[in-house]
Amino acid sequence: MALRRAILGHIRVPVQTLTLTGIKQNQQWSLCGSSLRFMSSHDDHITKEEVIERVLSVVKSFPKVDPSQVTTGVHFQKDLGLDSLDNVEIVMALEEEFKLEIPDKEADKIDSCNLAIEYISNHPMAS
Amino acid sequence: MGASSGPRLSGIQKQVLSLYREFLRVARSKSGEDRHQIESIVSAEFRHNSNEIDCKNFIYIEYLLRRGKKQLEQLKSPDIVGLSYLNVGSSQPKKT
Numbered sequence: 001m002a003l004r005r006a007i008l009g010h011i012r013v014p015v016q017t018l019t020l021t022g023i024k025q026n027q028q029w030s031l032c033g034s035s036l037r038f039m040s041s042h043d044d045h046i047t048k049e050e051v052i053e054r055v056l057s058v059v060k061s062f063p064k065v066d067p068s069q070v071t072t073g074v075h076f077q078k079d080l081g082l083d084s085l086d087n088v089e090i091v092m093a094l095e096e097e098f099k100l101e102i103p104d105k106e107a108d109k110i111d112s113c114n115l116a117i118e119y120i121s122n123h124p125m126a127s
Numbered sequence: 128m129g130a131s132s133g134p135r136l137s138g139i140q141k142q143v144l145s146l147y148r149e150f151l152r153v154a155r156s157k158s159g160e161d162r163h164q165i166e167s168i169v170s171a172e173f174r175h176n177s178n179e180i181d182c183k184n185f186i187y188i189e190y191l192l193r194r195g196k197k198q199l200e201q202l203k204s205p206d207i208v209g210l211s212y213l214n215v216g217s218s219q220p221k222k223t
Binding site for chain 1: 140
């Protein structure tokens, strides 16, 4: 209630010339804003450790890959004997795992576990 | 078109990989069994061509790229649920 009064009190000053609906809208926006801030304040972005673990498990579960060879340092084509088509499939699998859409330009660059981990952990939408 | 910006992949290779990626994306939009079938046909076709075709046969590869793009457009339609194979001498995928 105190918050609401504070908001209304705050709004009234610049809004004097607006109609009643205008005030309501402003109020809704500010309430909406505060709830969004609340959501993001408890950090739901995944940790780097989690990214590493999930990237490795996606790569390990790829049919042509020998899971025992997979470490964070491996290069898909040089170390795991995959070709560029497999590379595309792995990146697509990672997209699905982290619910991302990686544009072609970026996807072409991701050719090792390290690069994948780096890209995903820096991606704000990864989940 | 055709300019190679990366040290490893040529322009035409990038186009092929990009087409492959798009096919896999479209496959995702189809339901479970269809999706699986599309993925296996598409990946078999790309792999088959990558092994069979000389990587310097640009004219043929560009033809396949154009054909692939048309098939991709068709596959994007929600009415089309899958691909099927029709074996006439050489293997060519055909829409159902």
